Amino acid sequence: MKNTGPNTFTVPTLLLLLVLAACGPAAAGETLPTLAVFATSTATPHDPAELQPPFSSSSQAEGTAVINLGTPAATPTPGTVRFDVPPAIALVSAWRPPLYPVPWAPGPYDHFYFSRPIAADEVNWPLPSYRYGGVFFNNGQVHTGVDISAEYGSDVIAAGPGTVIWADWGLFIHDPGSPYGRAVVLRHDFGYQGQPLFTVYAHLSEIDVIAGQWLDTGGVLGNVGDTGHATGPHLHFEVRVGSDQFFATYNPELWMAPPQGWGVLVGRVMDTRNSRLASYEVFVDSNETGQRWTVRTYGSEAINPDPYYNENLVLSDLPAGIYTIHIYYGAFDRQAEVQIIPGRVTFFTFRGHTGYDAELPPTPNPAGLITPIP
């Protein structure tokens, strides 16, 4: 594949159906936020049969969001709001469907160009505890990639076709003391918006390639290890756009193809004054199974939001279905129901007391790539 831009892909025009049940404002006299309502149905958000897209995908307007303001769910009584400690974070299951074929670009600005760096018959999804933008409690550093837990010695494979530009201890400087340990960097055969794309594979036990070597997607480049700063064997994986440098990372969860039939939740979580809430805990519950995902918004340094979504939260690998988002803000449990659609991004914005909004951003941020978080 050559320099393929996102617009050259044929994408299914699926409707992003987002059903929001605004909930929460319990203060006396406070009114529910008014959202534009495009819904033709007055479906009760809790009836799954009514939550299906009302027409076939071929007739759906691209980029149209259906927002359905429901009756507020049970409003927490001030003083009795539960700030539960979430249950131990559980993996969804030990099984994933096969990935969508790459490049996967479900929307005009989506770019799931990469496969996963660990084969699909093993755990190949990000560890939930330290996602991209997560802050390490022991040193306060922000995580610039995702970690994939894998057995020592498992094959690490190229996430896309590219040329090895680094294969040694450290990262571009030979350094046996580097936090990356033994690492490989690929420069890919394709770019994004005219910018080069790189992937980084770190903490390897063994390196099987040399600089200058070309690898196809799935080509083995090394083995999982615990070299560098690692508490146990895992793969640290980064996506860098525009530059191979440390400050050019983006969230790999927006670059790795989802499993078929599963989708991705992307959010921009802010306070009422539109300032990003950093390292803010967000809970996502499956309405069907009750499983809870706990995800923190990005920390405030060293990472970059996507130029289109300008997000500070990504939760990939969600089976399609209805989920309830809980954000505890101003002593209230603010809730929204969202639908995760196979192979698609479901986007939401949260603005403190103003609540939730499902409108997609109109165009990419004019500042483009490498946009520091304000």
Ligand SMILES: [Zn+2]
């Ligand atoms: Zn890591």
